[in-house]
Amino acid sequence: MADDQGERLALATTTAAAERGIGGRAGGRERGRGLALVAAVPAVLWMVAFFVVPLGVFAFYSLLTNAFYDVAFPLTTDAYVSAVTSPLNRTLAWNSASVGLTTGAITVAVGLPVAYWLRFVAGRSRVAVLFLITSSMFASYLVRIYAWRTILGSRGVVNSVLDRVGLIDEPLGFLLYSRFAVVLALVHIFLPYVVLVLYAAMAPLGRGLLEAGEDLGAGSSLLWRRVILPIMAAPAVSAFVFVFILSAADYVTPQFLGGRDGLTLGVQIQSNFITVGNWPLAAATSILMLLAFLLLFLLLNALLRFRRLHDLRIQT
Amino acid sequence: MRADGTRVRSPVTTTILVTSIVFLFAPLAVVVLFSFNDGGSVTLPFRGFTLGWYREILSSTEFRSAVTNSAIVATVVALATLVLGTLAAYGITRARSRLRPFVAVLLFLPLTLPGLFLGLSLLVVFSGTEISLSLTTVAVAHLVYVLPYYLLISVAALQRLDPALEEVGADLGGNAWLVFRRVTLPQIWPILLSAALLAFLLSFDEFIITFFVIGPQSTLPLFIFSSLRRTVDPSINAISSSLLFVTIVVFAVSFALTVRSARSGRISVEPDVVGVDA
Numbered sequence: 001m002a003d004d005q006g007e008r009l010a011l012a013t014t015t016a017a018a019e020r021g022i023g024g025r026a027g028g029r030e031r032g033r034g035l036a037l038v039a040a041v042p043a044v045l046w047m048v049a050f051f052v053v054p055l056g057v058f059a060f061y062s063l064l065t066n067a068f069y070d071v072a073f074p075l076t077t078d079a080y081v082s083a084v085t086s087p088l089n090r091t092l093a094w095n096s097a098s099v100g101l102t103t104g105a106i107t108v109a110v111g112l113p114v115a116y117w118l119r120f121v122a123g124r125s126r127v128a129v130l131f132l133i134t135s136s137m138f139a140s141y142l143v144r145i146y147a148w149r150t151i152l153g154s155r156g157v158v159n160s161v162l163d164r165v166g167l168i169d170e171p172l173g174f175l176l177y178s179r180f181a182v183v184l185a186l187v188h189i190f191l192p193y194v195v196l197v198l199y200a201a202m203a204p205l206g207r208g209l210l211e212a213g214e215d216l217g218a219g220s221s222l223l224w225r226r227v228i229l230p231i232m233a234a235p236a237v238s239a240f241v242f243v244f245i246l247s248a249a250d251y252v253t254p255q256f257l258g259g260r261d262g263l264t265l266g267v268q269i270q271s272n273f274i275t276v277g278n279w280p281l282a283a284a285t286s287i288l289m290l291l292a293f294l295l296l297f298l299l300l301n302a303l304l305r306f307r308r309l310h311d312l313r314i315q316t
Numbered sequence: 317m318r319a320d321g322t323r324v325r326s327p328v329t330t331t332i333l334v335t336s337i338v339f340l341f342a343p344l345a346v347v348v349l350f351s352f353n354d355g356g357s358v359t360l361p362f363r364g365f366t367l368g369w370y371r372e373i374l375s376s377t378e379f380r381s382a383v384t385n386s387a388i389v390a391t392v393v394a395l396a397t398l399v400l401g402t403l404a405a406y407g408i409t410r411a412r413s414r415l416r417p418f419v420a421v422l423l424f425l426p427l428t429l430p431g432l433f434l435g436l437s438l439l440v441v442f443s444g445t446e447i448s449l450s451l452t453t454v455a456v457a458h459l460v461y462v463l464p465y466y467l468l469i470s471v472a473a474l475q476r477l478d479p480a481l482e483e484v485g486a487d488l489g490g491n492a493w494l495v496f497r498r499v500t501l502p503q504i505w506p507i508l509l510s511a512a513l514l515a516f517l518l519s520f521d522e523f524i525i526t527f528f529v530i531g532p533q534s535t536l537p538l539f540i541f542s543s544l545r546r547t548v549d550p551s552i553n554a555i556s557s558s559l560l561f562v563t564i565v566v567f568a569v570s571f572a573l574t575v576r577s578a579r580s581g582r583i584s585v586e587p588d589v590v591g592v593d594a
Contacts, residue, residue: 037416040408042403043423051425051426051429053441055437058437113333114329116326121330135564135568135571136344139560141521143344143559143560147343220326245430269432283440
């Protein structure tokens with residue numbers, strides 16, 4: 001019975017493609033639509049149980065007393081006080097911010113022209129290049145960190161090549177175990193994400209828009225400034241924030257490539273939790289970091305909105 | 317191509333593109349090359365070709381059990397994502413409820429939370445409720461991490477479908493499940509399968525969260541992490557290369573599914589062929 005109905009359905013829908021809009025306003029359909037959200041219930045429950053609640057508990061831990069690999073009452077803001085007043089934390093927060101800022105800025109600056117290439121220049125090679133970029137996105141995170149250690153180390157690829165060519169007598173020590181190495185590896189990790197996000201966002205940028213600009217005599221730098229960048233500002237900002245957050249809170253890359261001046265707050269949070277066993281401090285530092293991320297996000301959004309208002313005022 | 321058939325030329329962006337591709341692949345190529353290098357240290361020059369490092373890791377029981385564990389977790393996570401994620405994507409795209417935006421935000425939110433915080437939060441809850449850490453807790457955590465990525469792709473695919481087809485199905489008296497199975501699913505199953513394969517990959521390679529929620533067992537990324545902490549043993553190149561190999565094979569299958577379905581006209585081709593919608 002049900003299958004019979006199914007055959008009829010399949011048959012009808014093939015013809016329906018040609019005759020769009022044939023579907024009337026059936027009451028039954030509307031009712032079905034209202035219930036469709038029920039399908040999302042299992043996923044929602046999962047996210048509440050293993051995302052929302054754990055985060056809430058974690059935030060609550062930041063207000064408890066340290067009990068060495070555990071927490072205890074009474075409620076206190078001690079953890080926040082020590083997180084904020086620690087001079088080490090301030091240095092590490094600065095390191096995190098600078099790593100996030102540089103990584104975000106570089107990935108967006110490189111990602112924009114690459115996305116432009118994919119959208120407008122690529123031609124037949126588009127699918128192949130998309131394959132390369134996306135596959136590199138899934139290349140193992142740890143393997144990439146290891147690869148950069150191999151390349152930048154004192155006996156690594158870069159130093160041995162430079163030595164062989166005779167450009168250096170001693171290995172360049174600053175390559176590895178530095179903020180430079182951390183940023184390089186993080187750019188390597190996040191560039192594919194940024195390219196894909198920006199490429200998808202370039203969809204509404206029609207070729208006609210660019211050609212119209214060219215016909216009016218605009219050079220490529222003027223086109224970038226007046227047509228492409230204004231449209232891409234919002235997606236570029238989201239991509240930047242995404243990369244900033246994920247690279248500023250990374251705790252693995254700095255551990256292996258950072259040395260002393262490349263150490264970040266993420267590493268400190270992890271070691272406070274795992275090695276030191278001060279859970280409230282780790283939680284408080286995490287919450288402060290999340291608040292800082294939120295602030296950055298709101299600030300950049302406000303800036304975008306302001307710019308849009310400003311543009312409108314110029315036009316009128 | 318332009319309307320008159322000439323290609324847009326842009327030497328500057330072409331140079332940046334080529335440089336980026338080299339930048340993305342050269343480090344990986346170095347690791348793969350060293351995995352075949354006959355010599356006790358990971359330095360230039362190359363000493364000759366060997367498969368010895370691969371033989372060494374294959375005979376290591378630790379390595380084999382790490383690979384097995386990763387495969388088990390990733391398979392479970394991919395299957396669970398396929399079911400939960402498809403249901404959720406359907407709910408998000410087809411519902412008219414006022415709750416819809418809240419549900420969407422909740423399900424996409426984990427994308428923006430660094431793994432460090434998710435890992436710590438889950439560890440706190442697991443240890444507080446005395447749930448012992450194991451591969452199960454790893455799979456539980458991975459599902460939270462992977463689901464939003466799956467939704468990015470599946471929601472985009474469902475949104476691009478012609479709504480008229482489903483409407484006709486409903487008008488002919490099909491219930492929601494029948495319409496989904498006979499009208500919706502035949503159009504998008506390759507995309508869903510492709511996204512589930514990506515879910516497999518994300519889980520297979522996950523380290524940041526896994527580090528906090530894993531018990532006494534090991535997964536492949538954890539195995540790599542501990543060898544990175546020890547001294548430089550060239551077998552790490554063979555381990556890394558094997559992981560890259562698995563990734564590229566699974567990804568190629570996933571990509572082929574997407575491209576095929578784009579070519580067959582089920583899903584629009586441009587420009588989000590990979591399904592990443594900002």
